[in-house]
Amino acid sequence: MKIVVALRVNEAAARLSLDGPETLLDALRDQMGLEGTKKGCDQGACGACTVLLDGKRVLSCLTLAAQCDGHEVTTVEGLAPDGGVHPVQAAFIRHDAFQCGYCTPGQIMSAVALLDEGRAGSDEEIREFMSGNLCRCAAYPNIVAAIRDVAGEVASHGADSGV
């Protein structure tokens, strides 16, 4: 028997028809065509599949889509209006905070949440609370620099910069 689930994805209503075992990651990519969220390890170890669930960062590979019934999901596609870039995305470009780019959507989603959590107070704190996102290209110094940069913008312009 199919389970019908109603959720919001990137501020739009969505309905999914599920067997039960489908992960949120597979539902996003295969059923909804949102391929910005990446499948890295698919086992909760790498962070490439990070999305926001009700504003909190989670791993979509270890979340059942059925568990998202009635909840709000934000993926990298939903961070900025069409054609625009979110301040964290702009900072990643400015700081060359990626090489192959595969982990980048997860890094960016995690960074957006980290700033919201108020955990970008120092490079040490950024490194600790970004540790769930692995980068095999080892772009870590530039990722930290990009986040530090946005944290500085938030500090100097207040909390209304959309971060």
Place this chain on the structure above:
Amino acid sequence: MAPTPGFEYVRPSSVEDAVATVSGDPTAAYLAGGTTQLDLVLKDRVISPQRLVDITRLPLRGVTRTSDGLQVAAMTTMEELAADPTVTRELPLVREALLSGASTQLRNMATIGGNLLQRTRCRYFRDPTVAACNKRDPGSGCAAVTGHARMHAILGASEHCIASHASDLCVALVALDAVAHLQSMGGLSHVPLTEFYRVPGDRPDRETVLEHGELVTAIGIPLLPPGTRSSYLKVRDRASYEFALTSAAAALVVEHDVIRFARLALGGVGTVPWRAYEAEGILVGAPVSEGAFRAAAEAAVNDPFTVSGTEFKVELAKRTVVRVLQTVARNAS
């Protein structure tokens, strides 16, 4: 690639409904945050419940201050408990243990009840192509004792099983005499966490005293005496996002350089979260000194079972104990 494991996803209407559903079906299991359960079911495919009963929507969330402690509802997440004002102010060992575990993403998903009930597991248990695993298949042997052991237990271990209990939180909780609140078909009961886990012996498949269908609904955490200082120290191969090689939770009351109260538990080295009662007995009444800390450490890591690859943990665990006691005593005096 094998087909995706099939299971029925069920949403119970109440705690009683959830308990009845799982109690009445030997193939059913609870699903909380999913961070180890779904990993083992969907990814490793080493356990195969036919029904997963989603308890995350039940009214089992939040932290309540009671007259003598905290009552933490089982579906409270690790991040939520770490942010609790009482935990932040009065139980630094709990907060530090929580924040040293997993990553923020996982801590936003993983629940306190689920953390208690994460499987005691090692890489051989998680690999279904390995035949010898007494935990998966009682009587089949243990591949780890002659394999590549490093992340394994040395206390409460034997040739039957050396998988370690991976929780950081539970190390702090056993030190605090936390109590699990259980709901079964027969009603409510309470079990101290120090009696909740079973040292594996020759049945490593049985990890806790829970009966099938029994549900952890809350954890009671007693507060520490006024003036207690505490900390959690985790030693690991990476600076963050890694399981413990060794860890220790300690709480001390120190008056005029004499220890008046002591709690100590070890992680990363036990088949269960390891409370060090004998070490506590050595510490109480002793002067704050490296000699007393070292004597406590020797007692805490008494009679280890090591295999090739885990011998180093004996001395590392002792030094971890000494270090955490030094840190706490420095803050306490």
